Amino acid sequence: MSHFVVIGAGQAGASLVARLRKDGFEGKITLIGAEPVPPYQRPPLSKAYLLGEMEKERLFLRPETFYAEQNITLRLGARVTAIDPVGKTVSLGDEVIAYDQLALTTGSEPRRLPAAIGGDLAGVHVVRDLADIDSMAPAVTVGTRALIVGGGYIGLEAAAVCAKRGVKVTLVEMADRILQRVAAPETSTYFRALHAGHGVDIREGVGLTRLTGTEGRVTGAVLTDGSELPVDFVVVGVGIAPATALAEAAGLALENGIRTDAQGRTSDHSIWAAGDCASFPYRGSRIRLESVPNAIDQAEIVAQNMLGAGKDYVAQPWFWSDQYDVKLQIAGLNTGYDRVVTRQGEGQTVSFWYYIGDRLVAVDAMNDPRAYMVGKRLIESGKSADPAIVADPSADLKPLLKA
Numbered sequence: 001m002s003h004f005v006v007i008g009a010g011q012a013g014a015s016l017v018a019r020l021r022k023d024g025f026e027g028k029i030t031l032i033g034a035e036p037v038p039p040y041q042r043p044p045l046s047k048a049y050l051l052g053e054m055e056k057e058r059l060f061l062r063p064e065t066f067y068a069e070q071n072i073t074l075r076l077g078a079r080v081t082a083i084d085p086v087g088k089t090v091s092l093g094d095e096v097i098a099y100d101q102l103a104l105t106t107g108s109e110p111r112r113l114p115a116a117i118g119g120d121l122a123g124v125h126v127v128r129d130l131a132d133i134d135s136m137a138p139a140v141t142v143g144t145r146a147l148i149v150g151g152g153y154i155g156l157e158a159a160a161v162c163a164k165r166g167v168k169v170t171l172v173e174m175a176d177r178i179l180q181r182v183a184a185p186e187t188s189t190y191f192r193a194l195h196a197g198h199g200v201d202i203r204e205g206v207g208l209t210r211l212t213g214t215e216g217r218v219t220g221a222v223l224t225d226g227s228e229l230p231v232d233f234v235v236v237g238v239g240i241a242p243a244t245a246l247a248e249a250a251g252l253a254l255e256n257g258i259r260t261d262a263q264g265r266t267s268d269h270s271i272w273a274a275g276d277c278a279s280f281p282y283r284g285s286r287i288r289l290e291s292v293p294n295a296i297d298q299a300e301i302v303a304q305n306m307l308g309a310g311k312d313y314v315a316q317p318w319f320w321s322d323q324y325d326v327k328l329q330i331a332g333l334n335t336g337y338d339r340v341v342t343r344q345g346e347g348q349t350v351s352f353w354y355y356i357g358d359r360l361v362a363v364d365a366m367n368d369p370r371a372y373m374v375g376k377r378l379i380e381s382g383k384s385a386d387p388a389i390v391a392d393p394s395a396d397l398k399p400l401l402k403a
């Protein structure tokens, strides 16, 4: 009987094994995960779950019984230590498991602060796994003082939750502006003002020099502008790196992640990759996406291709972020944009439309699901949108879809 092994029991791994069964695969499936819990959704970790408004059980993608019912062997708390692509085996320490086909859905790993600047002090947290949040949550309470390092979406979401819980929050961003890597200045300005309105002290162009501590626990921070702050805990949101160590040791080709072809196959014929760890061809170049929709869609295509479908993965990037009572929805990829058109709604409702020349490539919509939906459908169908209509808040957007 054929044996498919999947390494990484996260969003992509769970989607992949479910799809294999859905599409009629009757062989053996083993899903191996390093974390001690069944596959769960990460987005609420920095939102409703950290806020204490979501039960742990609701994080799980499926009840644990699902895997047994589907005859999927779920190995939890089990870390794969090596892959032998020639012998077609994976090792978990001394245990060796043979596979016919293998999928890597190992996700990504948060960048940490070096120990030399206090990154190893107690009270310094990254935001990746359920265990990270469970260890941070007790500190997120009225009157404590938090330093958030990094003004990307993870740092800003953590700042919003902390501020809502009555924590005194300082956020430092080394770049000139928050969200610099991922969004236009207009979006940065919007979120800077939103956070300032909730009392968050955002310092841009300022980095962390070092953390100070007493008896192994963080108590303060020295910033690059020379200022010093007392802190009770630190949240590190300085980006992630694709989890490629296993693939690299196995000799698979890497290129900003595990390199795959359009179907999700790595440089080894029997090994596939999907989710945060995989880089794949996209519109003449190569990208790697860090999002739930990508993890699900790509994993499902890989599952089909492991069964011989021969389908290309055509990514339709979208993403979201929740901060306070603002829902940001992003459609498309803004890489290379040369112009941003603003569509101002009432109050906190606004959307920013990114163009390359006349071509619409992305939309950031705040509390404006209609702008998001229209933008997403236009981008997916390769259509653009007349900037004059977009910029006119009284103009209906829907006719753009028929143009």
Ligand SMILES: Cc1cc2nc3c(=O)[nH]c(=O)nc-3n(C[C@H](O)[C@H](O)[C@H](O)COP(=O)(O)OP(=O)(O)OC[C@H]3O[C@@H](n4cnc5c(N)ncnc54)[C@H](O)[C@@H]3O)c2cc1C
Pocket (backbone or CB within 6 Å): 007, 008, 009, 010, 011, 012, 013, 032, 033, 034, 035, 041, 042, 043, 044, 045, 046, 078, 079, 080, 081, 105, 106, 107, 108, 127, 128, 129, 154, 243, 246, 274, 275, 276, 277, 289, 290, 291, 292, 293, 295, 318, 319, 320, 321, 322
């Ligand atoms: C706090 C937070 C908030 C987010 N918010 C959003 C959001 O709002 N919208 C959105 O679209 N995306 C969001 N994301 C991103 C999204 O969660 C990820 O893109 C998605 O989880 C990627 O799925 P994945 O399966 O590739 O990786 P993961 O879900 O990270 O799963 C990978 C799993 O592989 C395991 N693993 C790695 N190596 C091994 C090994 N050697 N042996 C066994 N197991 C191994 C890891 O322990 C992990 O459990 C957020 C992420 C975080 C952390």
